[in-house]
Amino acid sequence: MTSKPAPAGHAVQPLTADEESLVRSLPLLIYALPRAIDAAMAQEQHMSATEYLALMHLSEAPGRRLRMGDLSSACEMSLSGTSRVVHRLEKEGYIQRVRCDQDGRSYYAALTESGFARLEQAWPSNLAAVRRHFLDHLTEINLKTLAASLRKVAT
Template sequence: MSQSPPQPLTPDEEALVRSLARIIYALPRALDTDLVREQHMPLIEYLTLMHLSEAPGRQLRMSDLATICELSVSGMTRVVQRLEKQGIVRRVRSEEDARGWNAVLTDSGFARLREAWPTNLASVRRHFLDHMGGLDIRTLAAALEKVAT
């Protein structure tokens, strides 16, 4: 049985695909620029603190944190080392596996996240959500989640 050839994209589909390809790079850069300018905190550090704050006990295995943040384990190790020097994250041996390490958000790290949160929120609204007027955000979020998984 032969498959039918793929259908060309409509102009609207083409515009959507091209816009998505651009936003994948442009949005994180814009958020990072705002966070660095106003908080002296790169987006990857903000995301690291955010994910740790949402985890049980404010800690995650380093490899899991790397996956959530879309980094290699070595890349996440470098981020966590920078945050450790600031006293906002610490690393502890995993209780489940003595060979593994967990990153733990400290109280000062949680305070730092709360300090940076308004900048991130304003940036997300300005660069993304303010442009979604009239769209069904729930449906859009569900569709993008399907694509991501």
């Protein structure tokens, strides 16, 4: 799987059975894992995985706040999707929108103390779901190598 065709006269090597199995399992993982974690979070915390991620990214940001566009990028969501999540979390008192001092048009999403407390409350459920649905299945794999390989593929 490359971005350019094989040079003329060079045959593309067919996938081995293991390669084929890996390539076919990726879409299943990409589809199933977020949904499984989201279902666990909804059942145990009455919070979506996306809401949890927004709170998590804000908790890790300087001053516990991010521009909406930066939060959108961190959560890998559209700006409109991020706005909907922030609006829901704002209604719960977990996030506050703050106008940006520099340009006056942009807004920050700022994590409130209540939002940080909610994140701490939800963290064990998220961790358990990540372990149960993903990490516990990777016992025979070098995770450091796997993480580096996945980052390399992504970039």
